[in-house]
Amino acid sequence: MRELTFMAATREGLAEEMARDPSIFVMGEGIGARGGNFNSTTGLYELYGPWRLRDAPICERGFTGLCTGAAMAGARPVVDFMFIDFELDALGELFNQTSRIQYMSQGRIRMPILLRGCIGISGSAGPHHSGNYYPLFMHVPGFRVVVPTTPADAKGLIKTALRCDDPVLFLEHKGLLNVRGPVPDGEHLVPFGQAAVVREGRDVTVVAIALQVRHALEAATRLEQEGVSVEVIDPRTLAPLDTGTIVASVHKTGRLLIVDEDYAPCGVGAEIAAQIVDRALDDLDAPIRRLNGAFVPTPYSPPLESAAVPNVGRIAAAIRDLVAE
Amino acid sequence: MRELTFMAATREGLAEEMARDPSIFVMGEGIGARGGNFNSTTGLYELYGPWRLRDAPICERGFTGLCTGAAMAGARPVVDFMFIDFELDALGELFNQTSRIQYMSQGRIRMPILLRGCIGISGSAGPHHSGNYYPLFMHVPGFRVVVPTTPADAKGLIKTALRCDDPVLFLEHKGLLNVRGPVPDGEHLVPFGQAAVVREGRDVTVVAIALQVRHALEAATRLEQEGVSVEVIDPRTLAPLDTGTIVASVHKTGRLLIVDEDYAPCGVGAEIAAQIVDRALDDLDAPIRRLNGAFVPTPYSPPLESAAVPNVGRIAAAIRDLVAE
Amino acid sequence: MSIPGTVQLALYRQMLLIRRTEEQLVRSYQLGLIHGACHTCIGQEAVAVGVCAHLRPDDLVFSTHRGHGHALAKGVPPRAVIAELFGRATGCSGGRGGSMHLFAPEVGLMGTSGIVAASILQAVGAAYAFSLLKQERVSVAFFGDGAANNGAFHEGINMASIWQLPVLFVCENNLYATEVPFASVSRNPDVAVRAPAYGLPGQVIDGNDVLAVYEAAAEAVQRARSGAGPTLLECKTYRTRPHSEGMRDTGYRSAEEVEAWKARCPIKGLAAYLLSEGTATESELAQIEAEVQAVVEEALAFAERSPWPDPSTLTDHVYSL
Amino acid sequence: MSIPGTVQLALYRQMLLIRRTEEQLVRSYQLGLIHGACHTCIGQEAVAVGVCAHLRPDDLVFSTHRGHGHALAKGVPPRAVIAELFGRATGCSGGRGGSMHLFAPEVGLMGTSGIVAASILQAVGAAYAFSLLKQERVSVAFFGDGAANNGAFHEGINMASIWQLPVLFVCENNLYATEVPFASVSRNPDVAVRAPAYGLPGQVIDGNDVLAVYEAAAEAVQRARSGAGPTLLECKTYRTRPHSEGMRDTGYRSAEEVEAWKARCPIKGLAAYLLSEGTATESELAQIEAEVQAVVEEALAFAERSPWPDPSTLTDHVYSL
């Protein structure tokens, strides 16, 4: 299969769906002729022009509310936030309006809106450009939350998202954008709510999010040499969350570590741990452990930044500790 | 001891601190001469006038940013959001700025700001006036999150909050505002990070939040007649969270239920469950259970609204189930 | 502009329908039949009616917490409004929303909102969709003076203007936001004067004169529908009831002020004009009154006998599937 | 207003210091010594300098992602800025922030911000604190044309106006927000014309003329300090470097446009004026150049030899205790 970068795969998915559905438009800052800060729309302006690739003023709340209204009126907006940090100004619209209008209207109004942006700690982006924030959207009813790790999943999930009538938050880790991988041509849809077991193992289950999936795989390879067999799971979508796959894995391994560079409190790992201890307590041979980013605003300076985020070494150490429990 | 309502106790705490510290001012809609939608400032305008009791335009983001700047410049602002739902428009300011400025400035700038508002499902307030949202603030570093249940704690915690140099989110459940209870005169400070064991028991630990503490106590009384001894814990502050008290209780009872009318995913119960399964797995004689509000926008109609929220009967049932595990 | 007599009578009937429905809601509130908030628009009916008279069913209205009038003017049946406030399954939102969350997309009422200023952005968005999809539809944002100082006003109006979207911004300036006077939160008493800064036309209108509103809206709707862009209309008006039923109504405005505005009642004003111009007779107006009253009574009875929502439907419609 | 020669020379020196520091940062960026973004203000120095010349150390400045010039003009030493961008412990934010998060409250620099428009609200807040605490201090919000369409502009300026707060709003209109032309996101080319709607004075200024900025700011600072309220100053200017170092700079503006603005360099312009007026000689200017260059070189050396932050301090200062 041909290989594409993660971002090229996402863009291909978007381009295919825009060709298919003329009601799709993208709104954001510099996503027109410029093609997006992260090349999320490169080449599309030339095909579709300003009404479908709309450069907006710097008013995240405003254009999120606008896109919410556009979705209510029959369009399918894609809000391109560039960095997901900029979405915070729009949370009022998103939580009070976007996520609730289907419910309040008894399903007579649909909310087919895609919210996308780059997440993650990388490259000294500093306190205002390193956010993750997915737990906020898991907490509030109404959203689908998608966090792909591979180029193929990026394409397959954005296509599914662009056919979904619910608000979908589609998050791309900055550390993954240039990663290459095989991507199916044309119609390739990955369903929501199906985790991927990206490595099978017997001794311990590691659930990892986004870029941490790659780190976890590397840690698993290292540990193989030490005789520890690690199963790695990529949930792919956080809402809906495929707990079943995790339960089945823990049933086999008896041990669970969740690796997530985002903050621990009330995060993805907390939710997974809570579900597992509810559903699979008897399977647990050891405490459930979480390995998270440090509970600090993300600092700029490289030695501070790298101290703030899990890496292969720290994951391997956490697995060793867990196996020793 | 004299009795006060919850809201009168909070107001007394605020009034005492305003008398003590002339840099405190309150900003919000109708908190001046009107005294606040929930009487949070009744009588204070007459004492302190418009500069310290400032009626703002309807621009939650704007006055939150303003108060952030005022705190940076040496004042101690109280932002009165009325309903906490209205705070959502200000989350960009709060998460990117208010919570991070101490860190980014290396502690050279302090952020003594109090964010208050009413939470909770009650009285057919409907989808836009029933929010809780505390997990969002637990997830992001930099905040203190305070959720008192009794009038005495309301006074003692708001006074502590008004002497704290960090951003404090102070949340008052609408269903508690008129509850009366004994309140100490004058200097009464309740420290952050100390849970209250509001009822001792042997068989099962129930951690409950805000109004649910009262429901849990009632359920415990019912169950006593059935021979089940229930320990009830009110965390009082969610950040910092006093996990130690919960661990000690679970060590004794072996069973844990978290009751929270807020949404389950990535909520308080998830965080508590994750910490307990990490620190006290061997103490657990049964799965950790969560009883939460339904995962829906809060509906208006009474039969729907009451179906959406835990109550005494449902708590009792959940405890019975857990004891039977 | 000369407004045909039949249109004038239709405007009259519609305002009266809103007034009588609101009055019924007030009584029902006092009887404890309404469970949450209830913000009536008594005194402000002319704005909703004068604007919505120009809208087609597939034009879209986005409204506020004070939205009963907008809903009725856009064609939501009174029974569906009253039943919603009663929390019944037959309400226009199935009881999920109540007074501040009326939805009837089938007639173009895209929601009232419990959050101030949300209507502005959504209306701009609907207009964006119309332009994108090349539909000759228009959208309307109703909002209060309180919303005019919110960032949504700035961001929404600017985007509508730069992209020349088919939308009307209708500010109902009733001088207060709850108890906060507009004069205390804006150094400029007029909202419409802000329009030139954004590059769109703005106009101050007597919002208690339904014919004035009708005329201004005619032009604005025509401008929008023909692709000539948005308009900001500021309608000066007044609510003669408290901010919300059950709330105090003293301490922030004088009884004289309220009385003066009651004297400028848009319905009484139009009635006098219709009679003086000979457009209608006393008995014709009485006939309308009787018809409207019958509709409201029927609506009330409908609401009263309607079933409660089934709690087993609690989680329906959070997601599309 | 006649500006003393010594002041003119001080303005010149300060602009040059900013320019040379920025140029050093550009070189350092190209050498990979700067780890994150780096937005220079080359071409825009006159705004920061003309405004900050009127500020006392305890007046407060709130700045943007393009904030090196504001920091330097407010008195942050070049070494603390360069070290910060190098990510060193000796940087003005201890390496926690980098280019977009410069903090030096000890000289009144209350932060540059990676979030567009945040500066506006915080400056209004500081001004509120000054009024509350009866201090004769002023605050300044610097922001770009891009921020002018953000709700924070509307909400912040309105509050400053209604409460007559001692704050300056300084819009650096450099015609683009990243690659988006202001003309495409506002139907009105001027930001300052929006002022009357909010009831405060507004003024368009040649932002490449430091003496013009100095004069306008003098008046605005005086107005603020004397309790007569806020002012909106729009300084028309231009960045001659790409939006951010390492970014492309083609496709959205012409080489001719860039060259034309380079020809209007605020530093060259002032130099020519100083010489033509006889305020300074060539050799005096050369002397200033040499002194400034020495400061920048020393600052670079300082940054280079500075230690990295200790990872064990990672979680310090999240909370006050």
Ligand SMILES: Cc1ncc(C[n+]2csc(CCOP(=O)(O)OP(=O)(O)O)c2C)c(N)n1
């Ligand atoms: C974002 C937000 N802030 C505050 C409120 C509380 N609130 C409800 S109505 C209202 C006043 C609105 O005033 P205005 O917009 O003038 O409308 P009016 O009530 O006068 O019709 C306020 C402050 C709210 N609903 N939403």
Ligand SMILES: Cc1ncc(C[n+]2csc(CCOP(=O)(O)OP(=O)(O)O)c2C)c(N)n1
């Ligand atoms: C809220 C927010 N949205 C988007 C961005 C990304 N961004 C950084 S700088 C910039 C352009 C800012 O333009 P302007 O305000 O004119 O300042 P200039 O860069 O021209 O000095 C944008 C869009 C941001 N930092 N913050």
Ligand SMILES: [Mg+2]
């Ligand atoms: Mg009003």
Ligand SMILES: [Mg+2]
């Ligand atoms: Mg600019």
